[in-house]
Structure formats: C-alpha cells, structure tokens
Amino acid sequence: MAIWLKKGAEASVIKSAAREVRDTVEKTLADIEERGDDAIRELSIRFDNLDRDDYRLSSAEIDACMAQLTKRDITDIEFAQTQVRNFAQHQRNSMRDLEVETLPGVVLGHKHIPVNAAGCYVPGGKYPLLASAHMSVITAKVAGVPRIITCAPPFHGKPAPAIVAAQHMAGADEIYCLGGIQAIGAMALGTQSIAAVDMLVGPGNAFVAEAKRQLFGRVGIDLFAGPTETLVIADETVDGEICATDLLGQAEHGPDSPAILLTTSEKLARETMAEIERLLTILPTAGIARQAWESFGEVIVAEDEQEMLAIANDLAFEHVQVMTRDPDFFLDNMRNYGALFLGPRTNVSYGDKVIGTNHTLPTKKAARYTGGLWVGKFIKTCTYQKVMTDEASSLIGEYCSRLCALEGFSGHGEQANIRVRRYGHKHVPYAGIAE
Numbered sequence: 001m002a003i004w005l006k007k008g009a010e011a012s013v014i015k016s017a018a019r020e021v022r023d024t025v026e027k028t029l030a031d032i033e034e035r036g037d038d039a040i041r042e043l044s045i046r047f048d049n050l051d052r053d054d055y056r057l058s059s060a061e062i063d064a065c066m067a068q069l070t071k072r073d074i075t076d077i078e079f080a081q082t083q084v085r086n087f088a089q090h091q092r093n094s095m096r097d098l099e100v101e102t103l104p105g106v107v108l109g110h111k112h113i114p115v116n117a118a119g120c121y122v123p124g125g126k127y128p129l130l131a132s133a134h135m136s137v138i139t140a141k142v143a144g145v146p147r148i149i150t151c152a153p154p155f156h157g158k159p160a161p162a163i164v165a166a167q168h169m170a171g172a173d174e175i176y177c178l179g180g181i182q183a184i185g186a187m188a189l190g191t192q193s194i195a196a197v198d199m200l201v202g203p204g205n206a207f208v209a210e211a212k213r214q215l216f217g218r219v220g221i222d223l224f225a226g227p228t229e230t231l232v233i234a235d236e237t238v239d240g241e242i243c244a245t246d247l248l249g250q251a252e253h254g255p256d257s258p259a260i261l262l263t264t265s266e267k268l269a270r271e272t273m274a275e276i277e278r279l280l281t282i283l284p285t286a287g288i289a290r291q292a293w294e295s296f297g298e299v300i301v302a303e304d305e306q307e308m309l310a311i312a313n314d315l316a317f318e319h320v321q322v323m324t325r326d327p328d329f330f331l332d333n334m335r336n337y338g339a340l341f342l343g344p345r346t347n348v349s350y351g352d353k354v355i356g357t358n359h360t361l362p363t364k365k366a367a368r369y370t371g372g373l374w375v376g377k378f379i380k381t382c383t384y385q386k387v388m389t390d391e392a393s394s395l396i397g398e399y400c401s402r403l404c405a406l407e408g409f410s411g412h413g414e415q416a417n418i419r420v421r422r423y424g425h426k427h428v429p430y431a432g433i434a435e
Contacts, residue, residue, distance in 0.1 A: 153179020
C-alpha cells in the first residue's frame with residue numbers, strides 16, 4: 001500500500017477555470033465578434049499597454065528583432081527547430097493515404113488533408129517562451145497547412161525579439177503582437193484586418209485556455225490545457241538531487257503546477273524533499289517554484305514497480321520522468337501520459353526546448369484519451385468510396401435496402417433500391433425491401 005509523505009492540496013486534478021474567468025472570456029469574445037479590430041485594440045491597450053495601428057509585424061520589424069539576436073542565439077534556435085522539424089517529418093511520413101478493394105468492385109480509401117489555416121499562440125507575458133513557436137508553427141508547416149499565423153504578447157511593452165525570430169524562422173506567414181483572449185478571439189473569429197483560422201493551437205494562461213475551450217466547435221483546437229504537470233518516477237538507482245532538480249525545473253512554470261515524486265524508496269523520498277528545500281534557497285525562480293511545491297507537490301512511496309505503474313496510470317500526468325533500474329518497463333506498460341522521459345540522461349526540459357518531440361501535451365487527466373500536439377492534429381483524415389461494377393453496386397444495395405428497412409428509413413432504402421433495380425436488374429417495389 002502506497003504512503004504519502006507529502007500531500008498536495010489538489011495535485012492530481014486541477015480545478016477548471018473559475019466562474020469569473022469563464023464569464024470574462026465569454027463577454028470578451030462576444031465583444032471581439034461584434035466590434036472586431038476596435039475591441040482588439042482596446043483590450044491590447046488595457047492588458048498589454050500596447051497601442052498600434054496594425055498589430056501585424058512588418059518585415060522591417062521582424063528584421064529588427066532578428067538583428068537583436070547573436071549568431072549563437074540564431075544557431076541555437078536553428079538547432080532546436082531542426083530537431084522538431086525532423087521528428088515531425090518522420091511522423092508525417094508515417095501517415096499514408098489508403099486505398100483498398102474490400103470486395104470485388106468496391107474501393108474504399110482515405111486521404112490525409114491539412115486544414116487551410118492554423119493560428120498558433122506563443123505565450124510570452126512572463127517569459128519569452130520561443131520554444132512554443134517551434135512546436136506549433138513547424139509542426140503545422142510539416143503537416144502542409146497553407147496559412148499559418150502566430151500571436152505572442154508583448155514582452156516588456158514590445159515584441160520579444162527571440163519569439164519573433166523563432167516564429168519567423170519556423171515559417172509563420174503572419175506574425176502578430178497580441179496576447180491573451182484578444183489574440184485567441186482575433187484568430188478564431190476574425191476581424192476586419194485578421195482573417196479567421198480553422199484551428200487554434202498552443203499553450204497559455206487560464207484565460208487563453210478558457211477562450212480556446214469556448215471557441216472549440218467553431219474552430220478546432222489542439223487540446224484542453226491546464227497548468228504544467230510533472231511526475232518523477234524513481235528508485236534507489238538515482239539520488240535526491242537529480243529528482244529535486246527535475247521536480248523544481250517544472251514547478252517554476254507557475255504557482256499551480258503540480259510536481260510529484262513517486263518512488264519505491266523512502267530513503268530517496270526523504271532525500272529528495274531535503275534537496276528541494278536546499279535548492280529553493282538558491283533557485284532564481286524559487287518564488288514561483290516554492291508556491292507550486294508547497295501547494296501542489298506530493299511525495300508518494302509505493303511498494304513496488306507494479307504499484308507505481310498503477311498510480312502513474314491513474315494520475316495520467318503530462319510529463320513523466322522515469323529514472324528507475326528498468327525504465328522500459330514503464331514504456332512497455334504505461335498507458336496514460338503526455339510524454340515519457342526515460343532514464344536519467346534525459347529530462348522534461350529537453351522535451352520542452354530542443355530534443356524534437358512536441359511540448360504541447362495533455363493535462364488534467366486528458367492523457368487518458370489523447371496524446372499531445374503532432375502533425376496529425378493539423379490533418380483531417382477524410383474517407384472516400386467508389387463502386388466500380390454493376391454487380392458490386394447491386395450486392396451492397398441489397399444489404400443496404402434490408403438494413404434501412406430495419407431502421408424504418410425508407411428514403412435511405414430507396415437510394416439502395418434504385419441501384420438494385422438499375423444495376424442488378426431486380427424488381428424491388430418503391431420503398432420496399434430487396435430480397
């Protein structure tokens with residue numbers, strides 16, 4: 001039986017957006033839909049203190065942002081984007097159009113068709129999170145999306161050079177300096193100056209997440225996102241310092257980000273808790289990380305690997321760092337997770353920033369039914385059918401006629417019957433049943 005050495009207030013399930021957030025988003029989206037650009041400008045001035053005639057960045061502004069980065073900055077961004085692009089391309093190559101003759105004369109198939117336009121949100125209010133540009137824009141590009149626009153909030157009152165550079169280098173067709181609800185609303189609903197998109201992707205704060213939730217259906221979205229979640233599964237093969245580092249490295253995302261240690265070693269558990277307290281005295285982002293750890297951190301000691309597996313599957317966390325004697329046990333047996341990071345040589349930060357897998361991942365137990373952002377999210381798998389012979393049409397038609405009669409759908413049945421008459425040369429009464 002597992003024991004909790006530390007229990008979080010709400011570690012495994014983060015509450016949905018508060019009523020005031022939902023109400024604010026609903027009113028704001030209605031205002032954007034009604035007033036378009038005027039509403040966008042007012043919101044941008046109010047929340048980001050940024051007033052522009054046009055929130056789309058010009059080529060000159062993009063070049064100016066690029067010029068502020070060093071050669072090393074550019075090289076590092078290029079390296080990260082190459083890794084993301086390479087993995088996304090391998091994913092795309094795995095998705096093949098299909099056509100098969102299932103019966104003589106009956107051909108079924110599907111085609112993978114990218115959406116026409118995608119809007120990518122790149123958060124950047126607290127930190128200039130340029131990695132989100134790689135994850136969304138490049139993935140959409142590899143999927144074949146013809147038009148990709150990006151929105152990122154201003155950083156210290158102006159476009160963040162690193163984010164702009166990452167968006168541009170990733171291949172964004174339009175780059176806007178817009179944040180929050182106004183960015184999501186502008187991309188999804190469209191304004192006088194911004195054409196609407198078909199799909200929204202990218203992480204963001206509670207208001208961004210709620211805006212995406214309310215707009216789902218009018219546009220597609222990648223997933224419903226909440227605060228970053230991290231689960232470290234470890235045994236005595238590693239030490240408390242590396243476990244504490246990996247927990248705090250993700251807790252700094254925000255004060256409501258849960259970080260959990262799951263282990264079979266009580267010794268490691270207590271060492272990790274002590275190391276966390278030590279590191280919080282020197283970590284520059286300790287102000288945020290401490291809040292997250294104190295409110296949402298947990299330490300669980302399980303009896304064995306099987307119990308750790310059961311607990312991990314129940315948590316269904318976004319990030320799962322596995323540092324055990326046999327990490328592949330979890331690769332082979334875990335079913336509910338956003339992404340796995342196997343062995344002490346890798347970590348969640350690699351996935352967040354550079355290694356090539358996508359960092360937009362399911363939270364709040366959504367890993368039970370979906371994976372993270374990948375090229376397939378931008379692609380519609382659309383089926384088609386062809387009936388090539390008279391005999392095949394008549395054969396399928398006879399079955400269809402009888403099945404429609406079972407449901408009482410005589411109009412549907414007639415679609416089958418007319419083909420049985422024409423191509424099978426058989427008598428079927430109008431609205432009757434093929435024998």
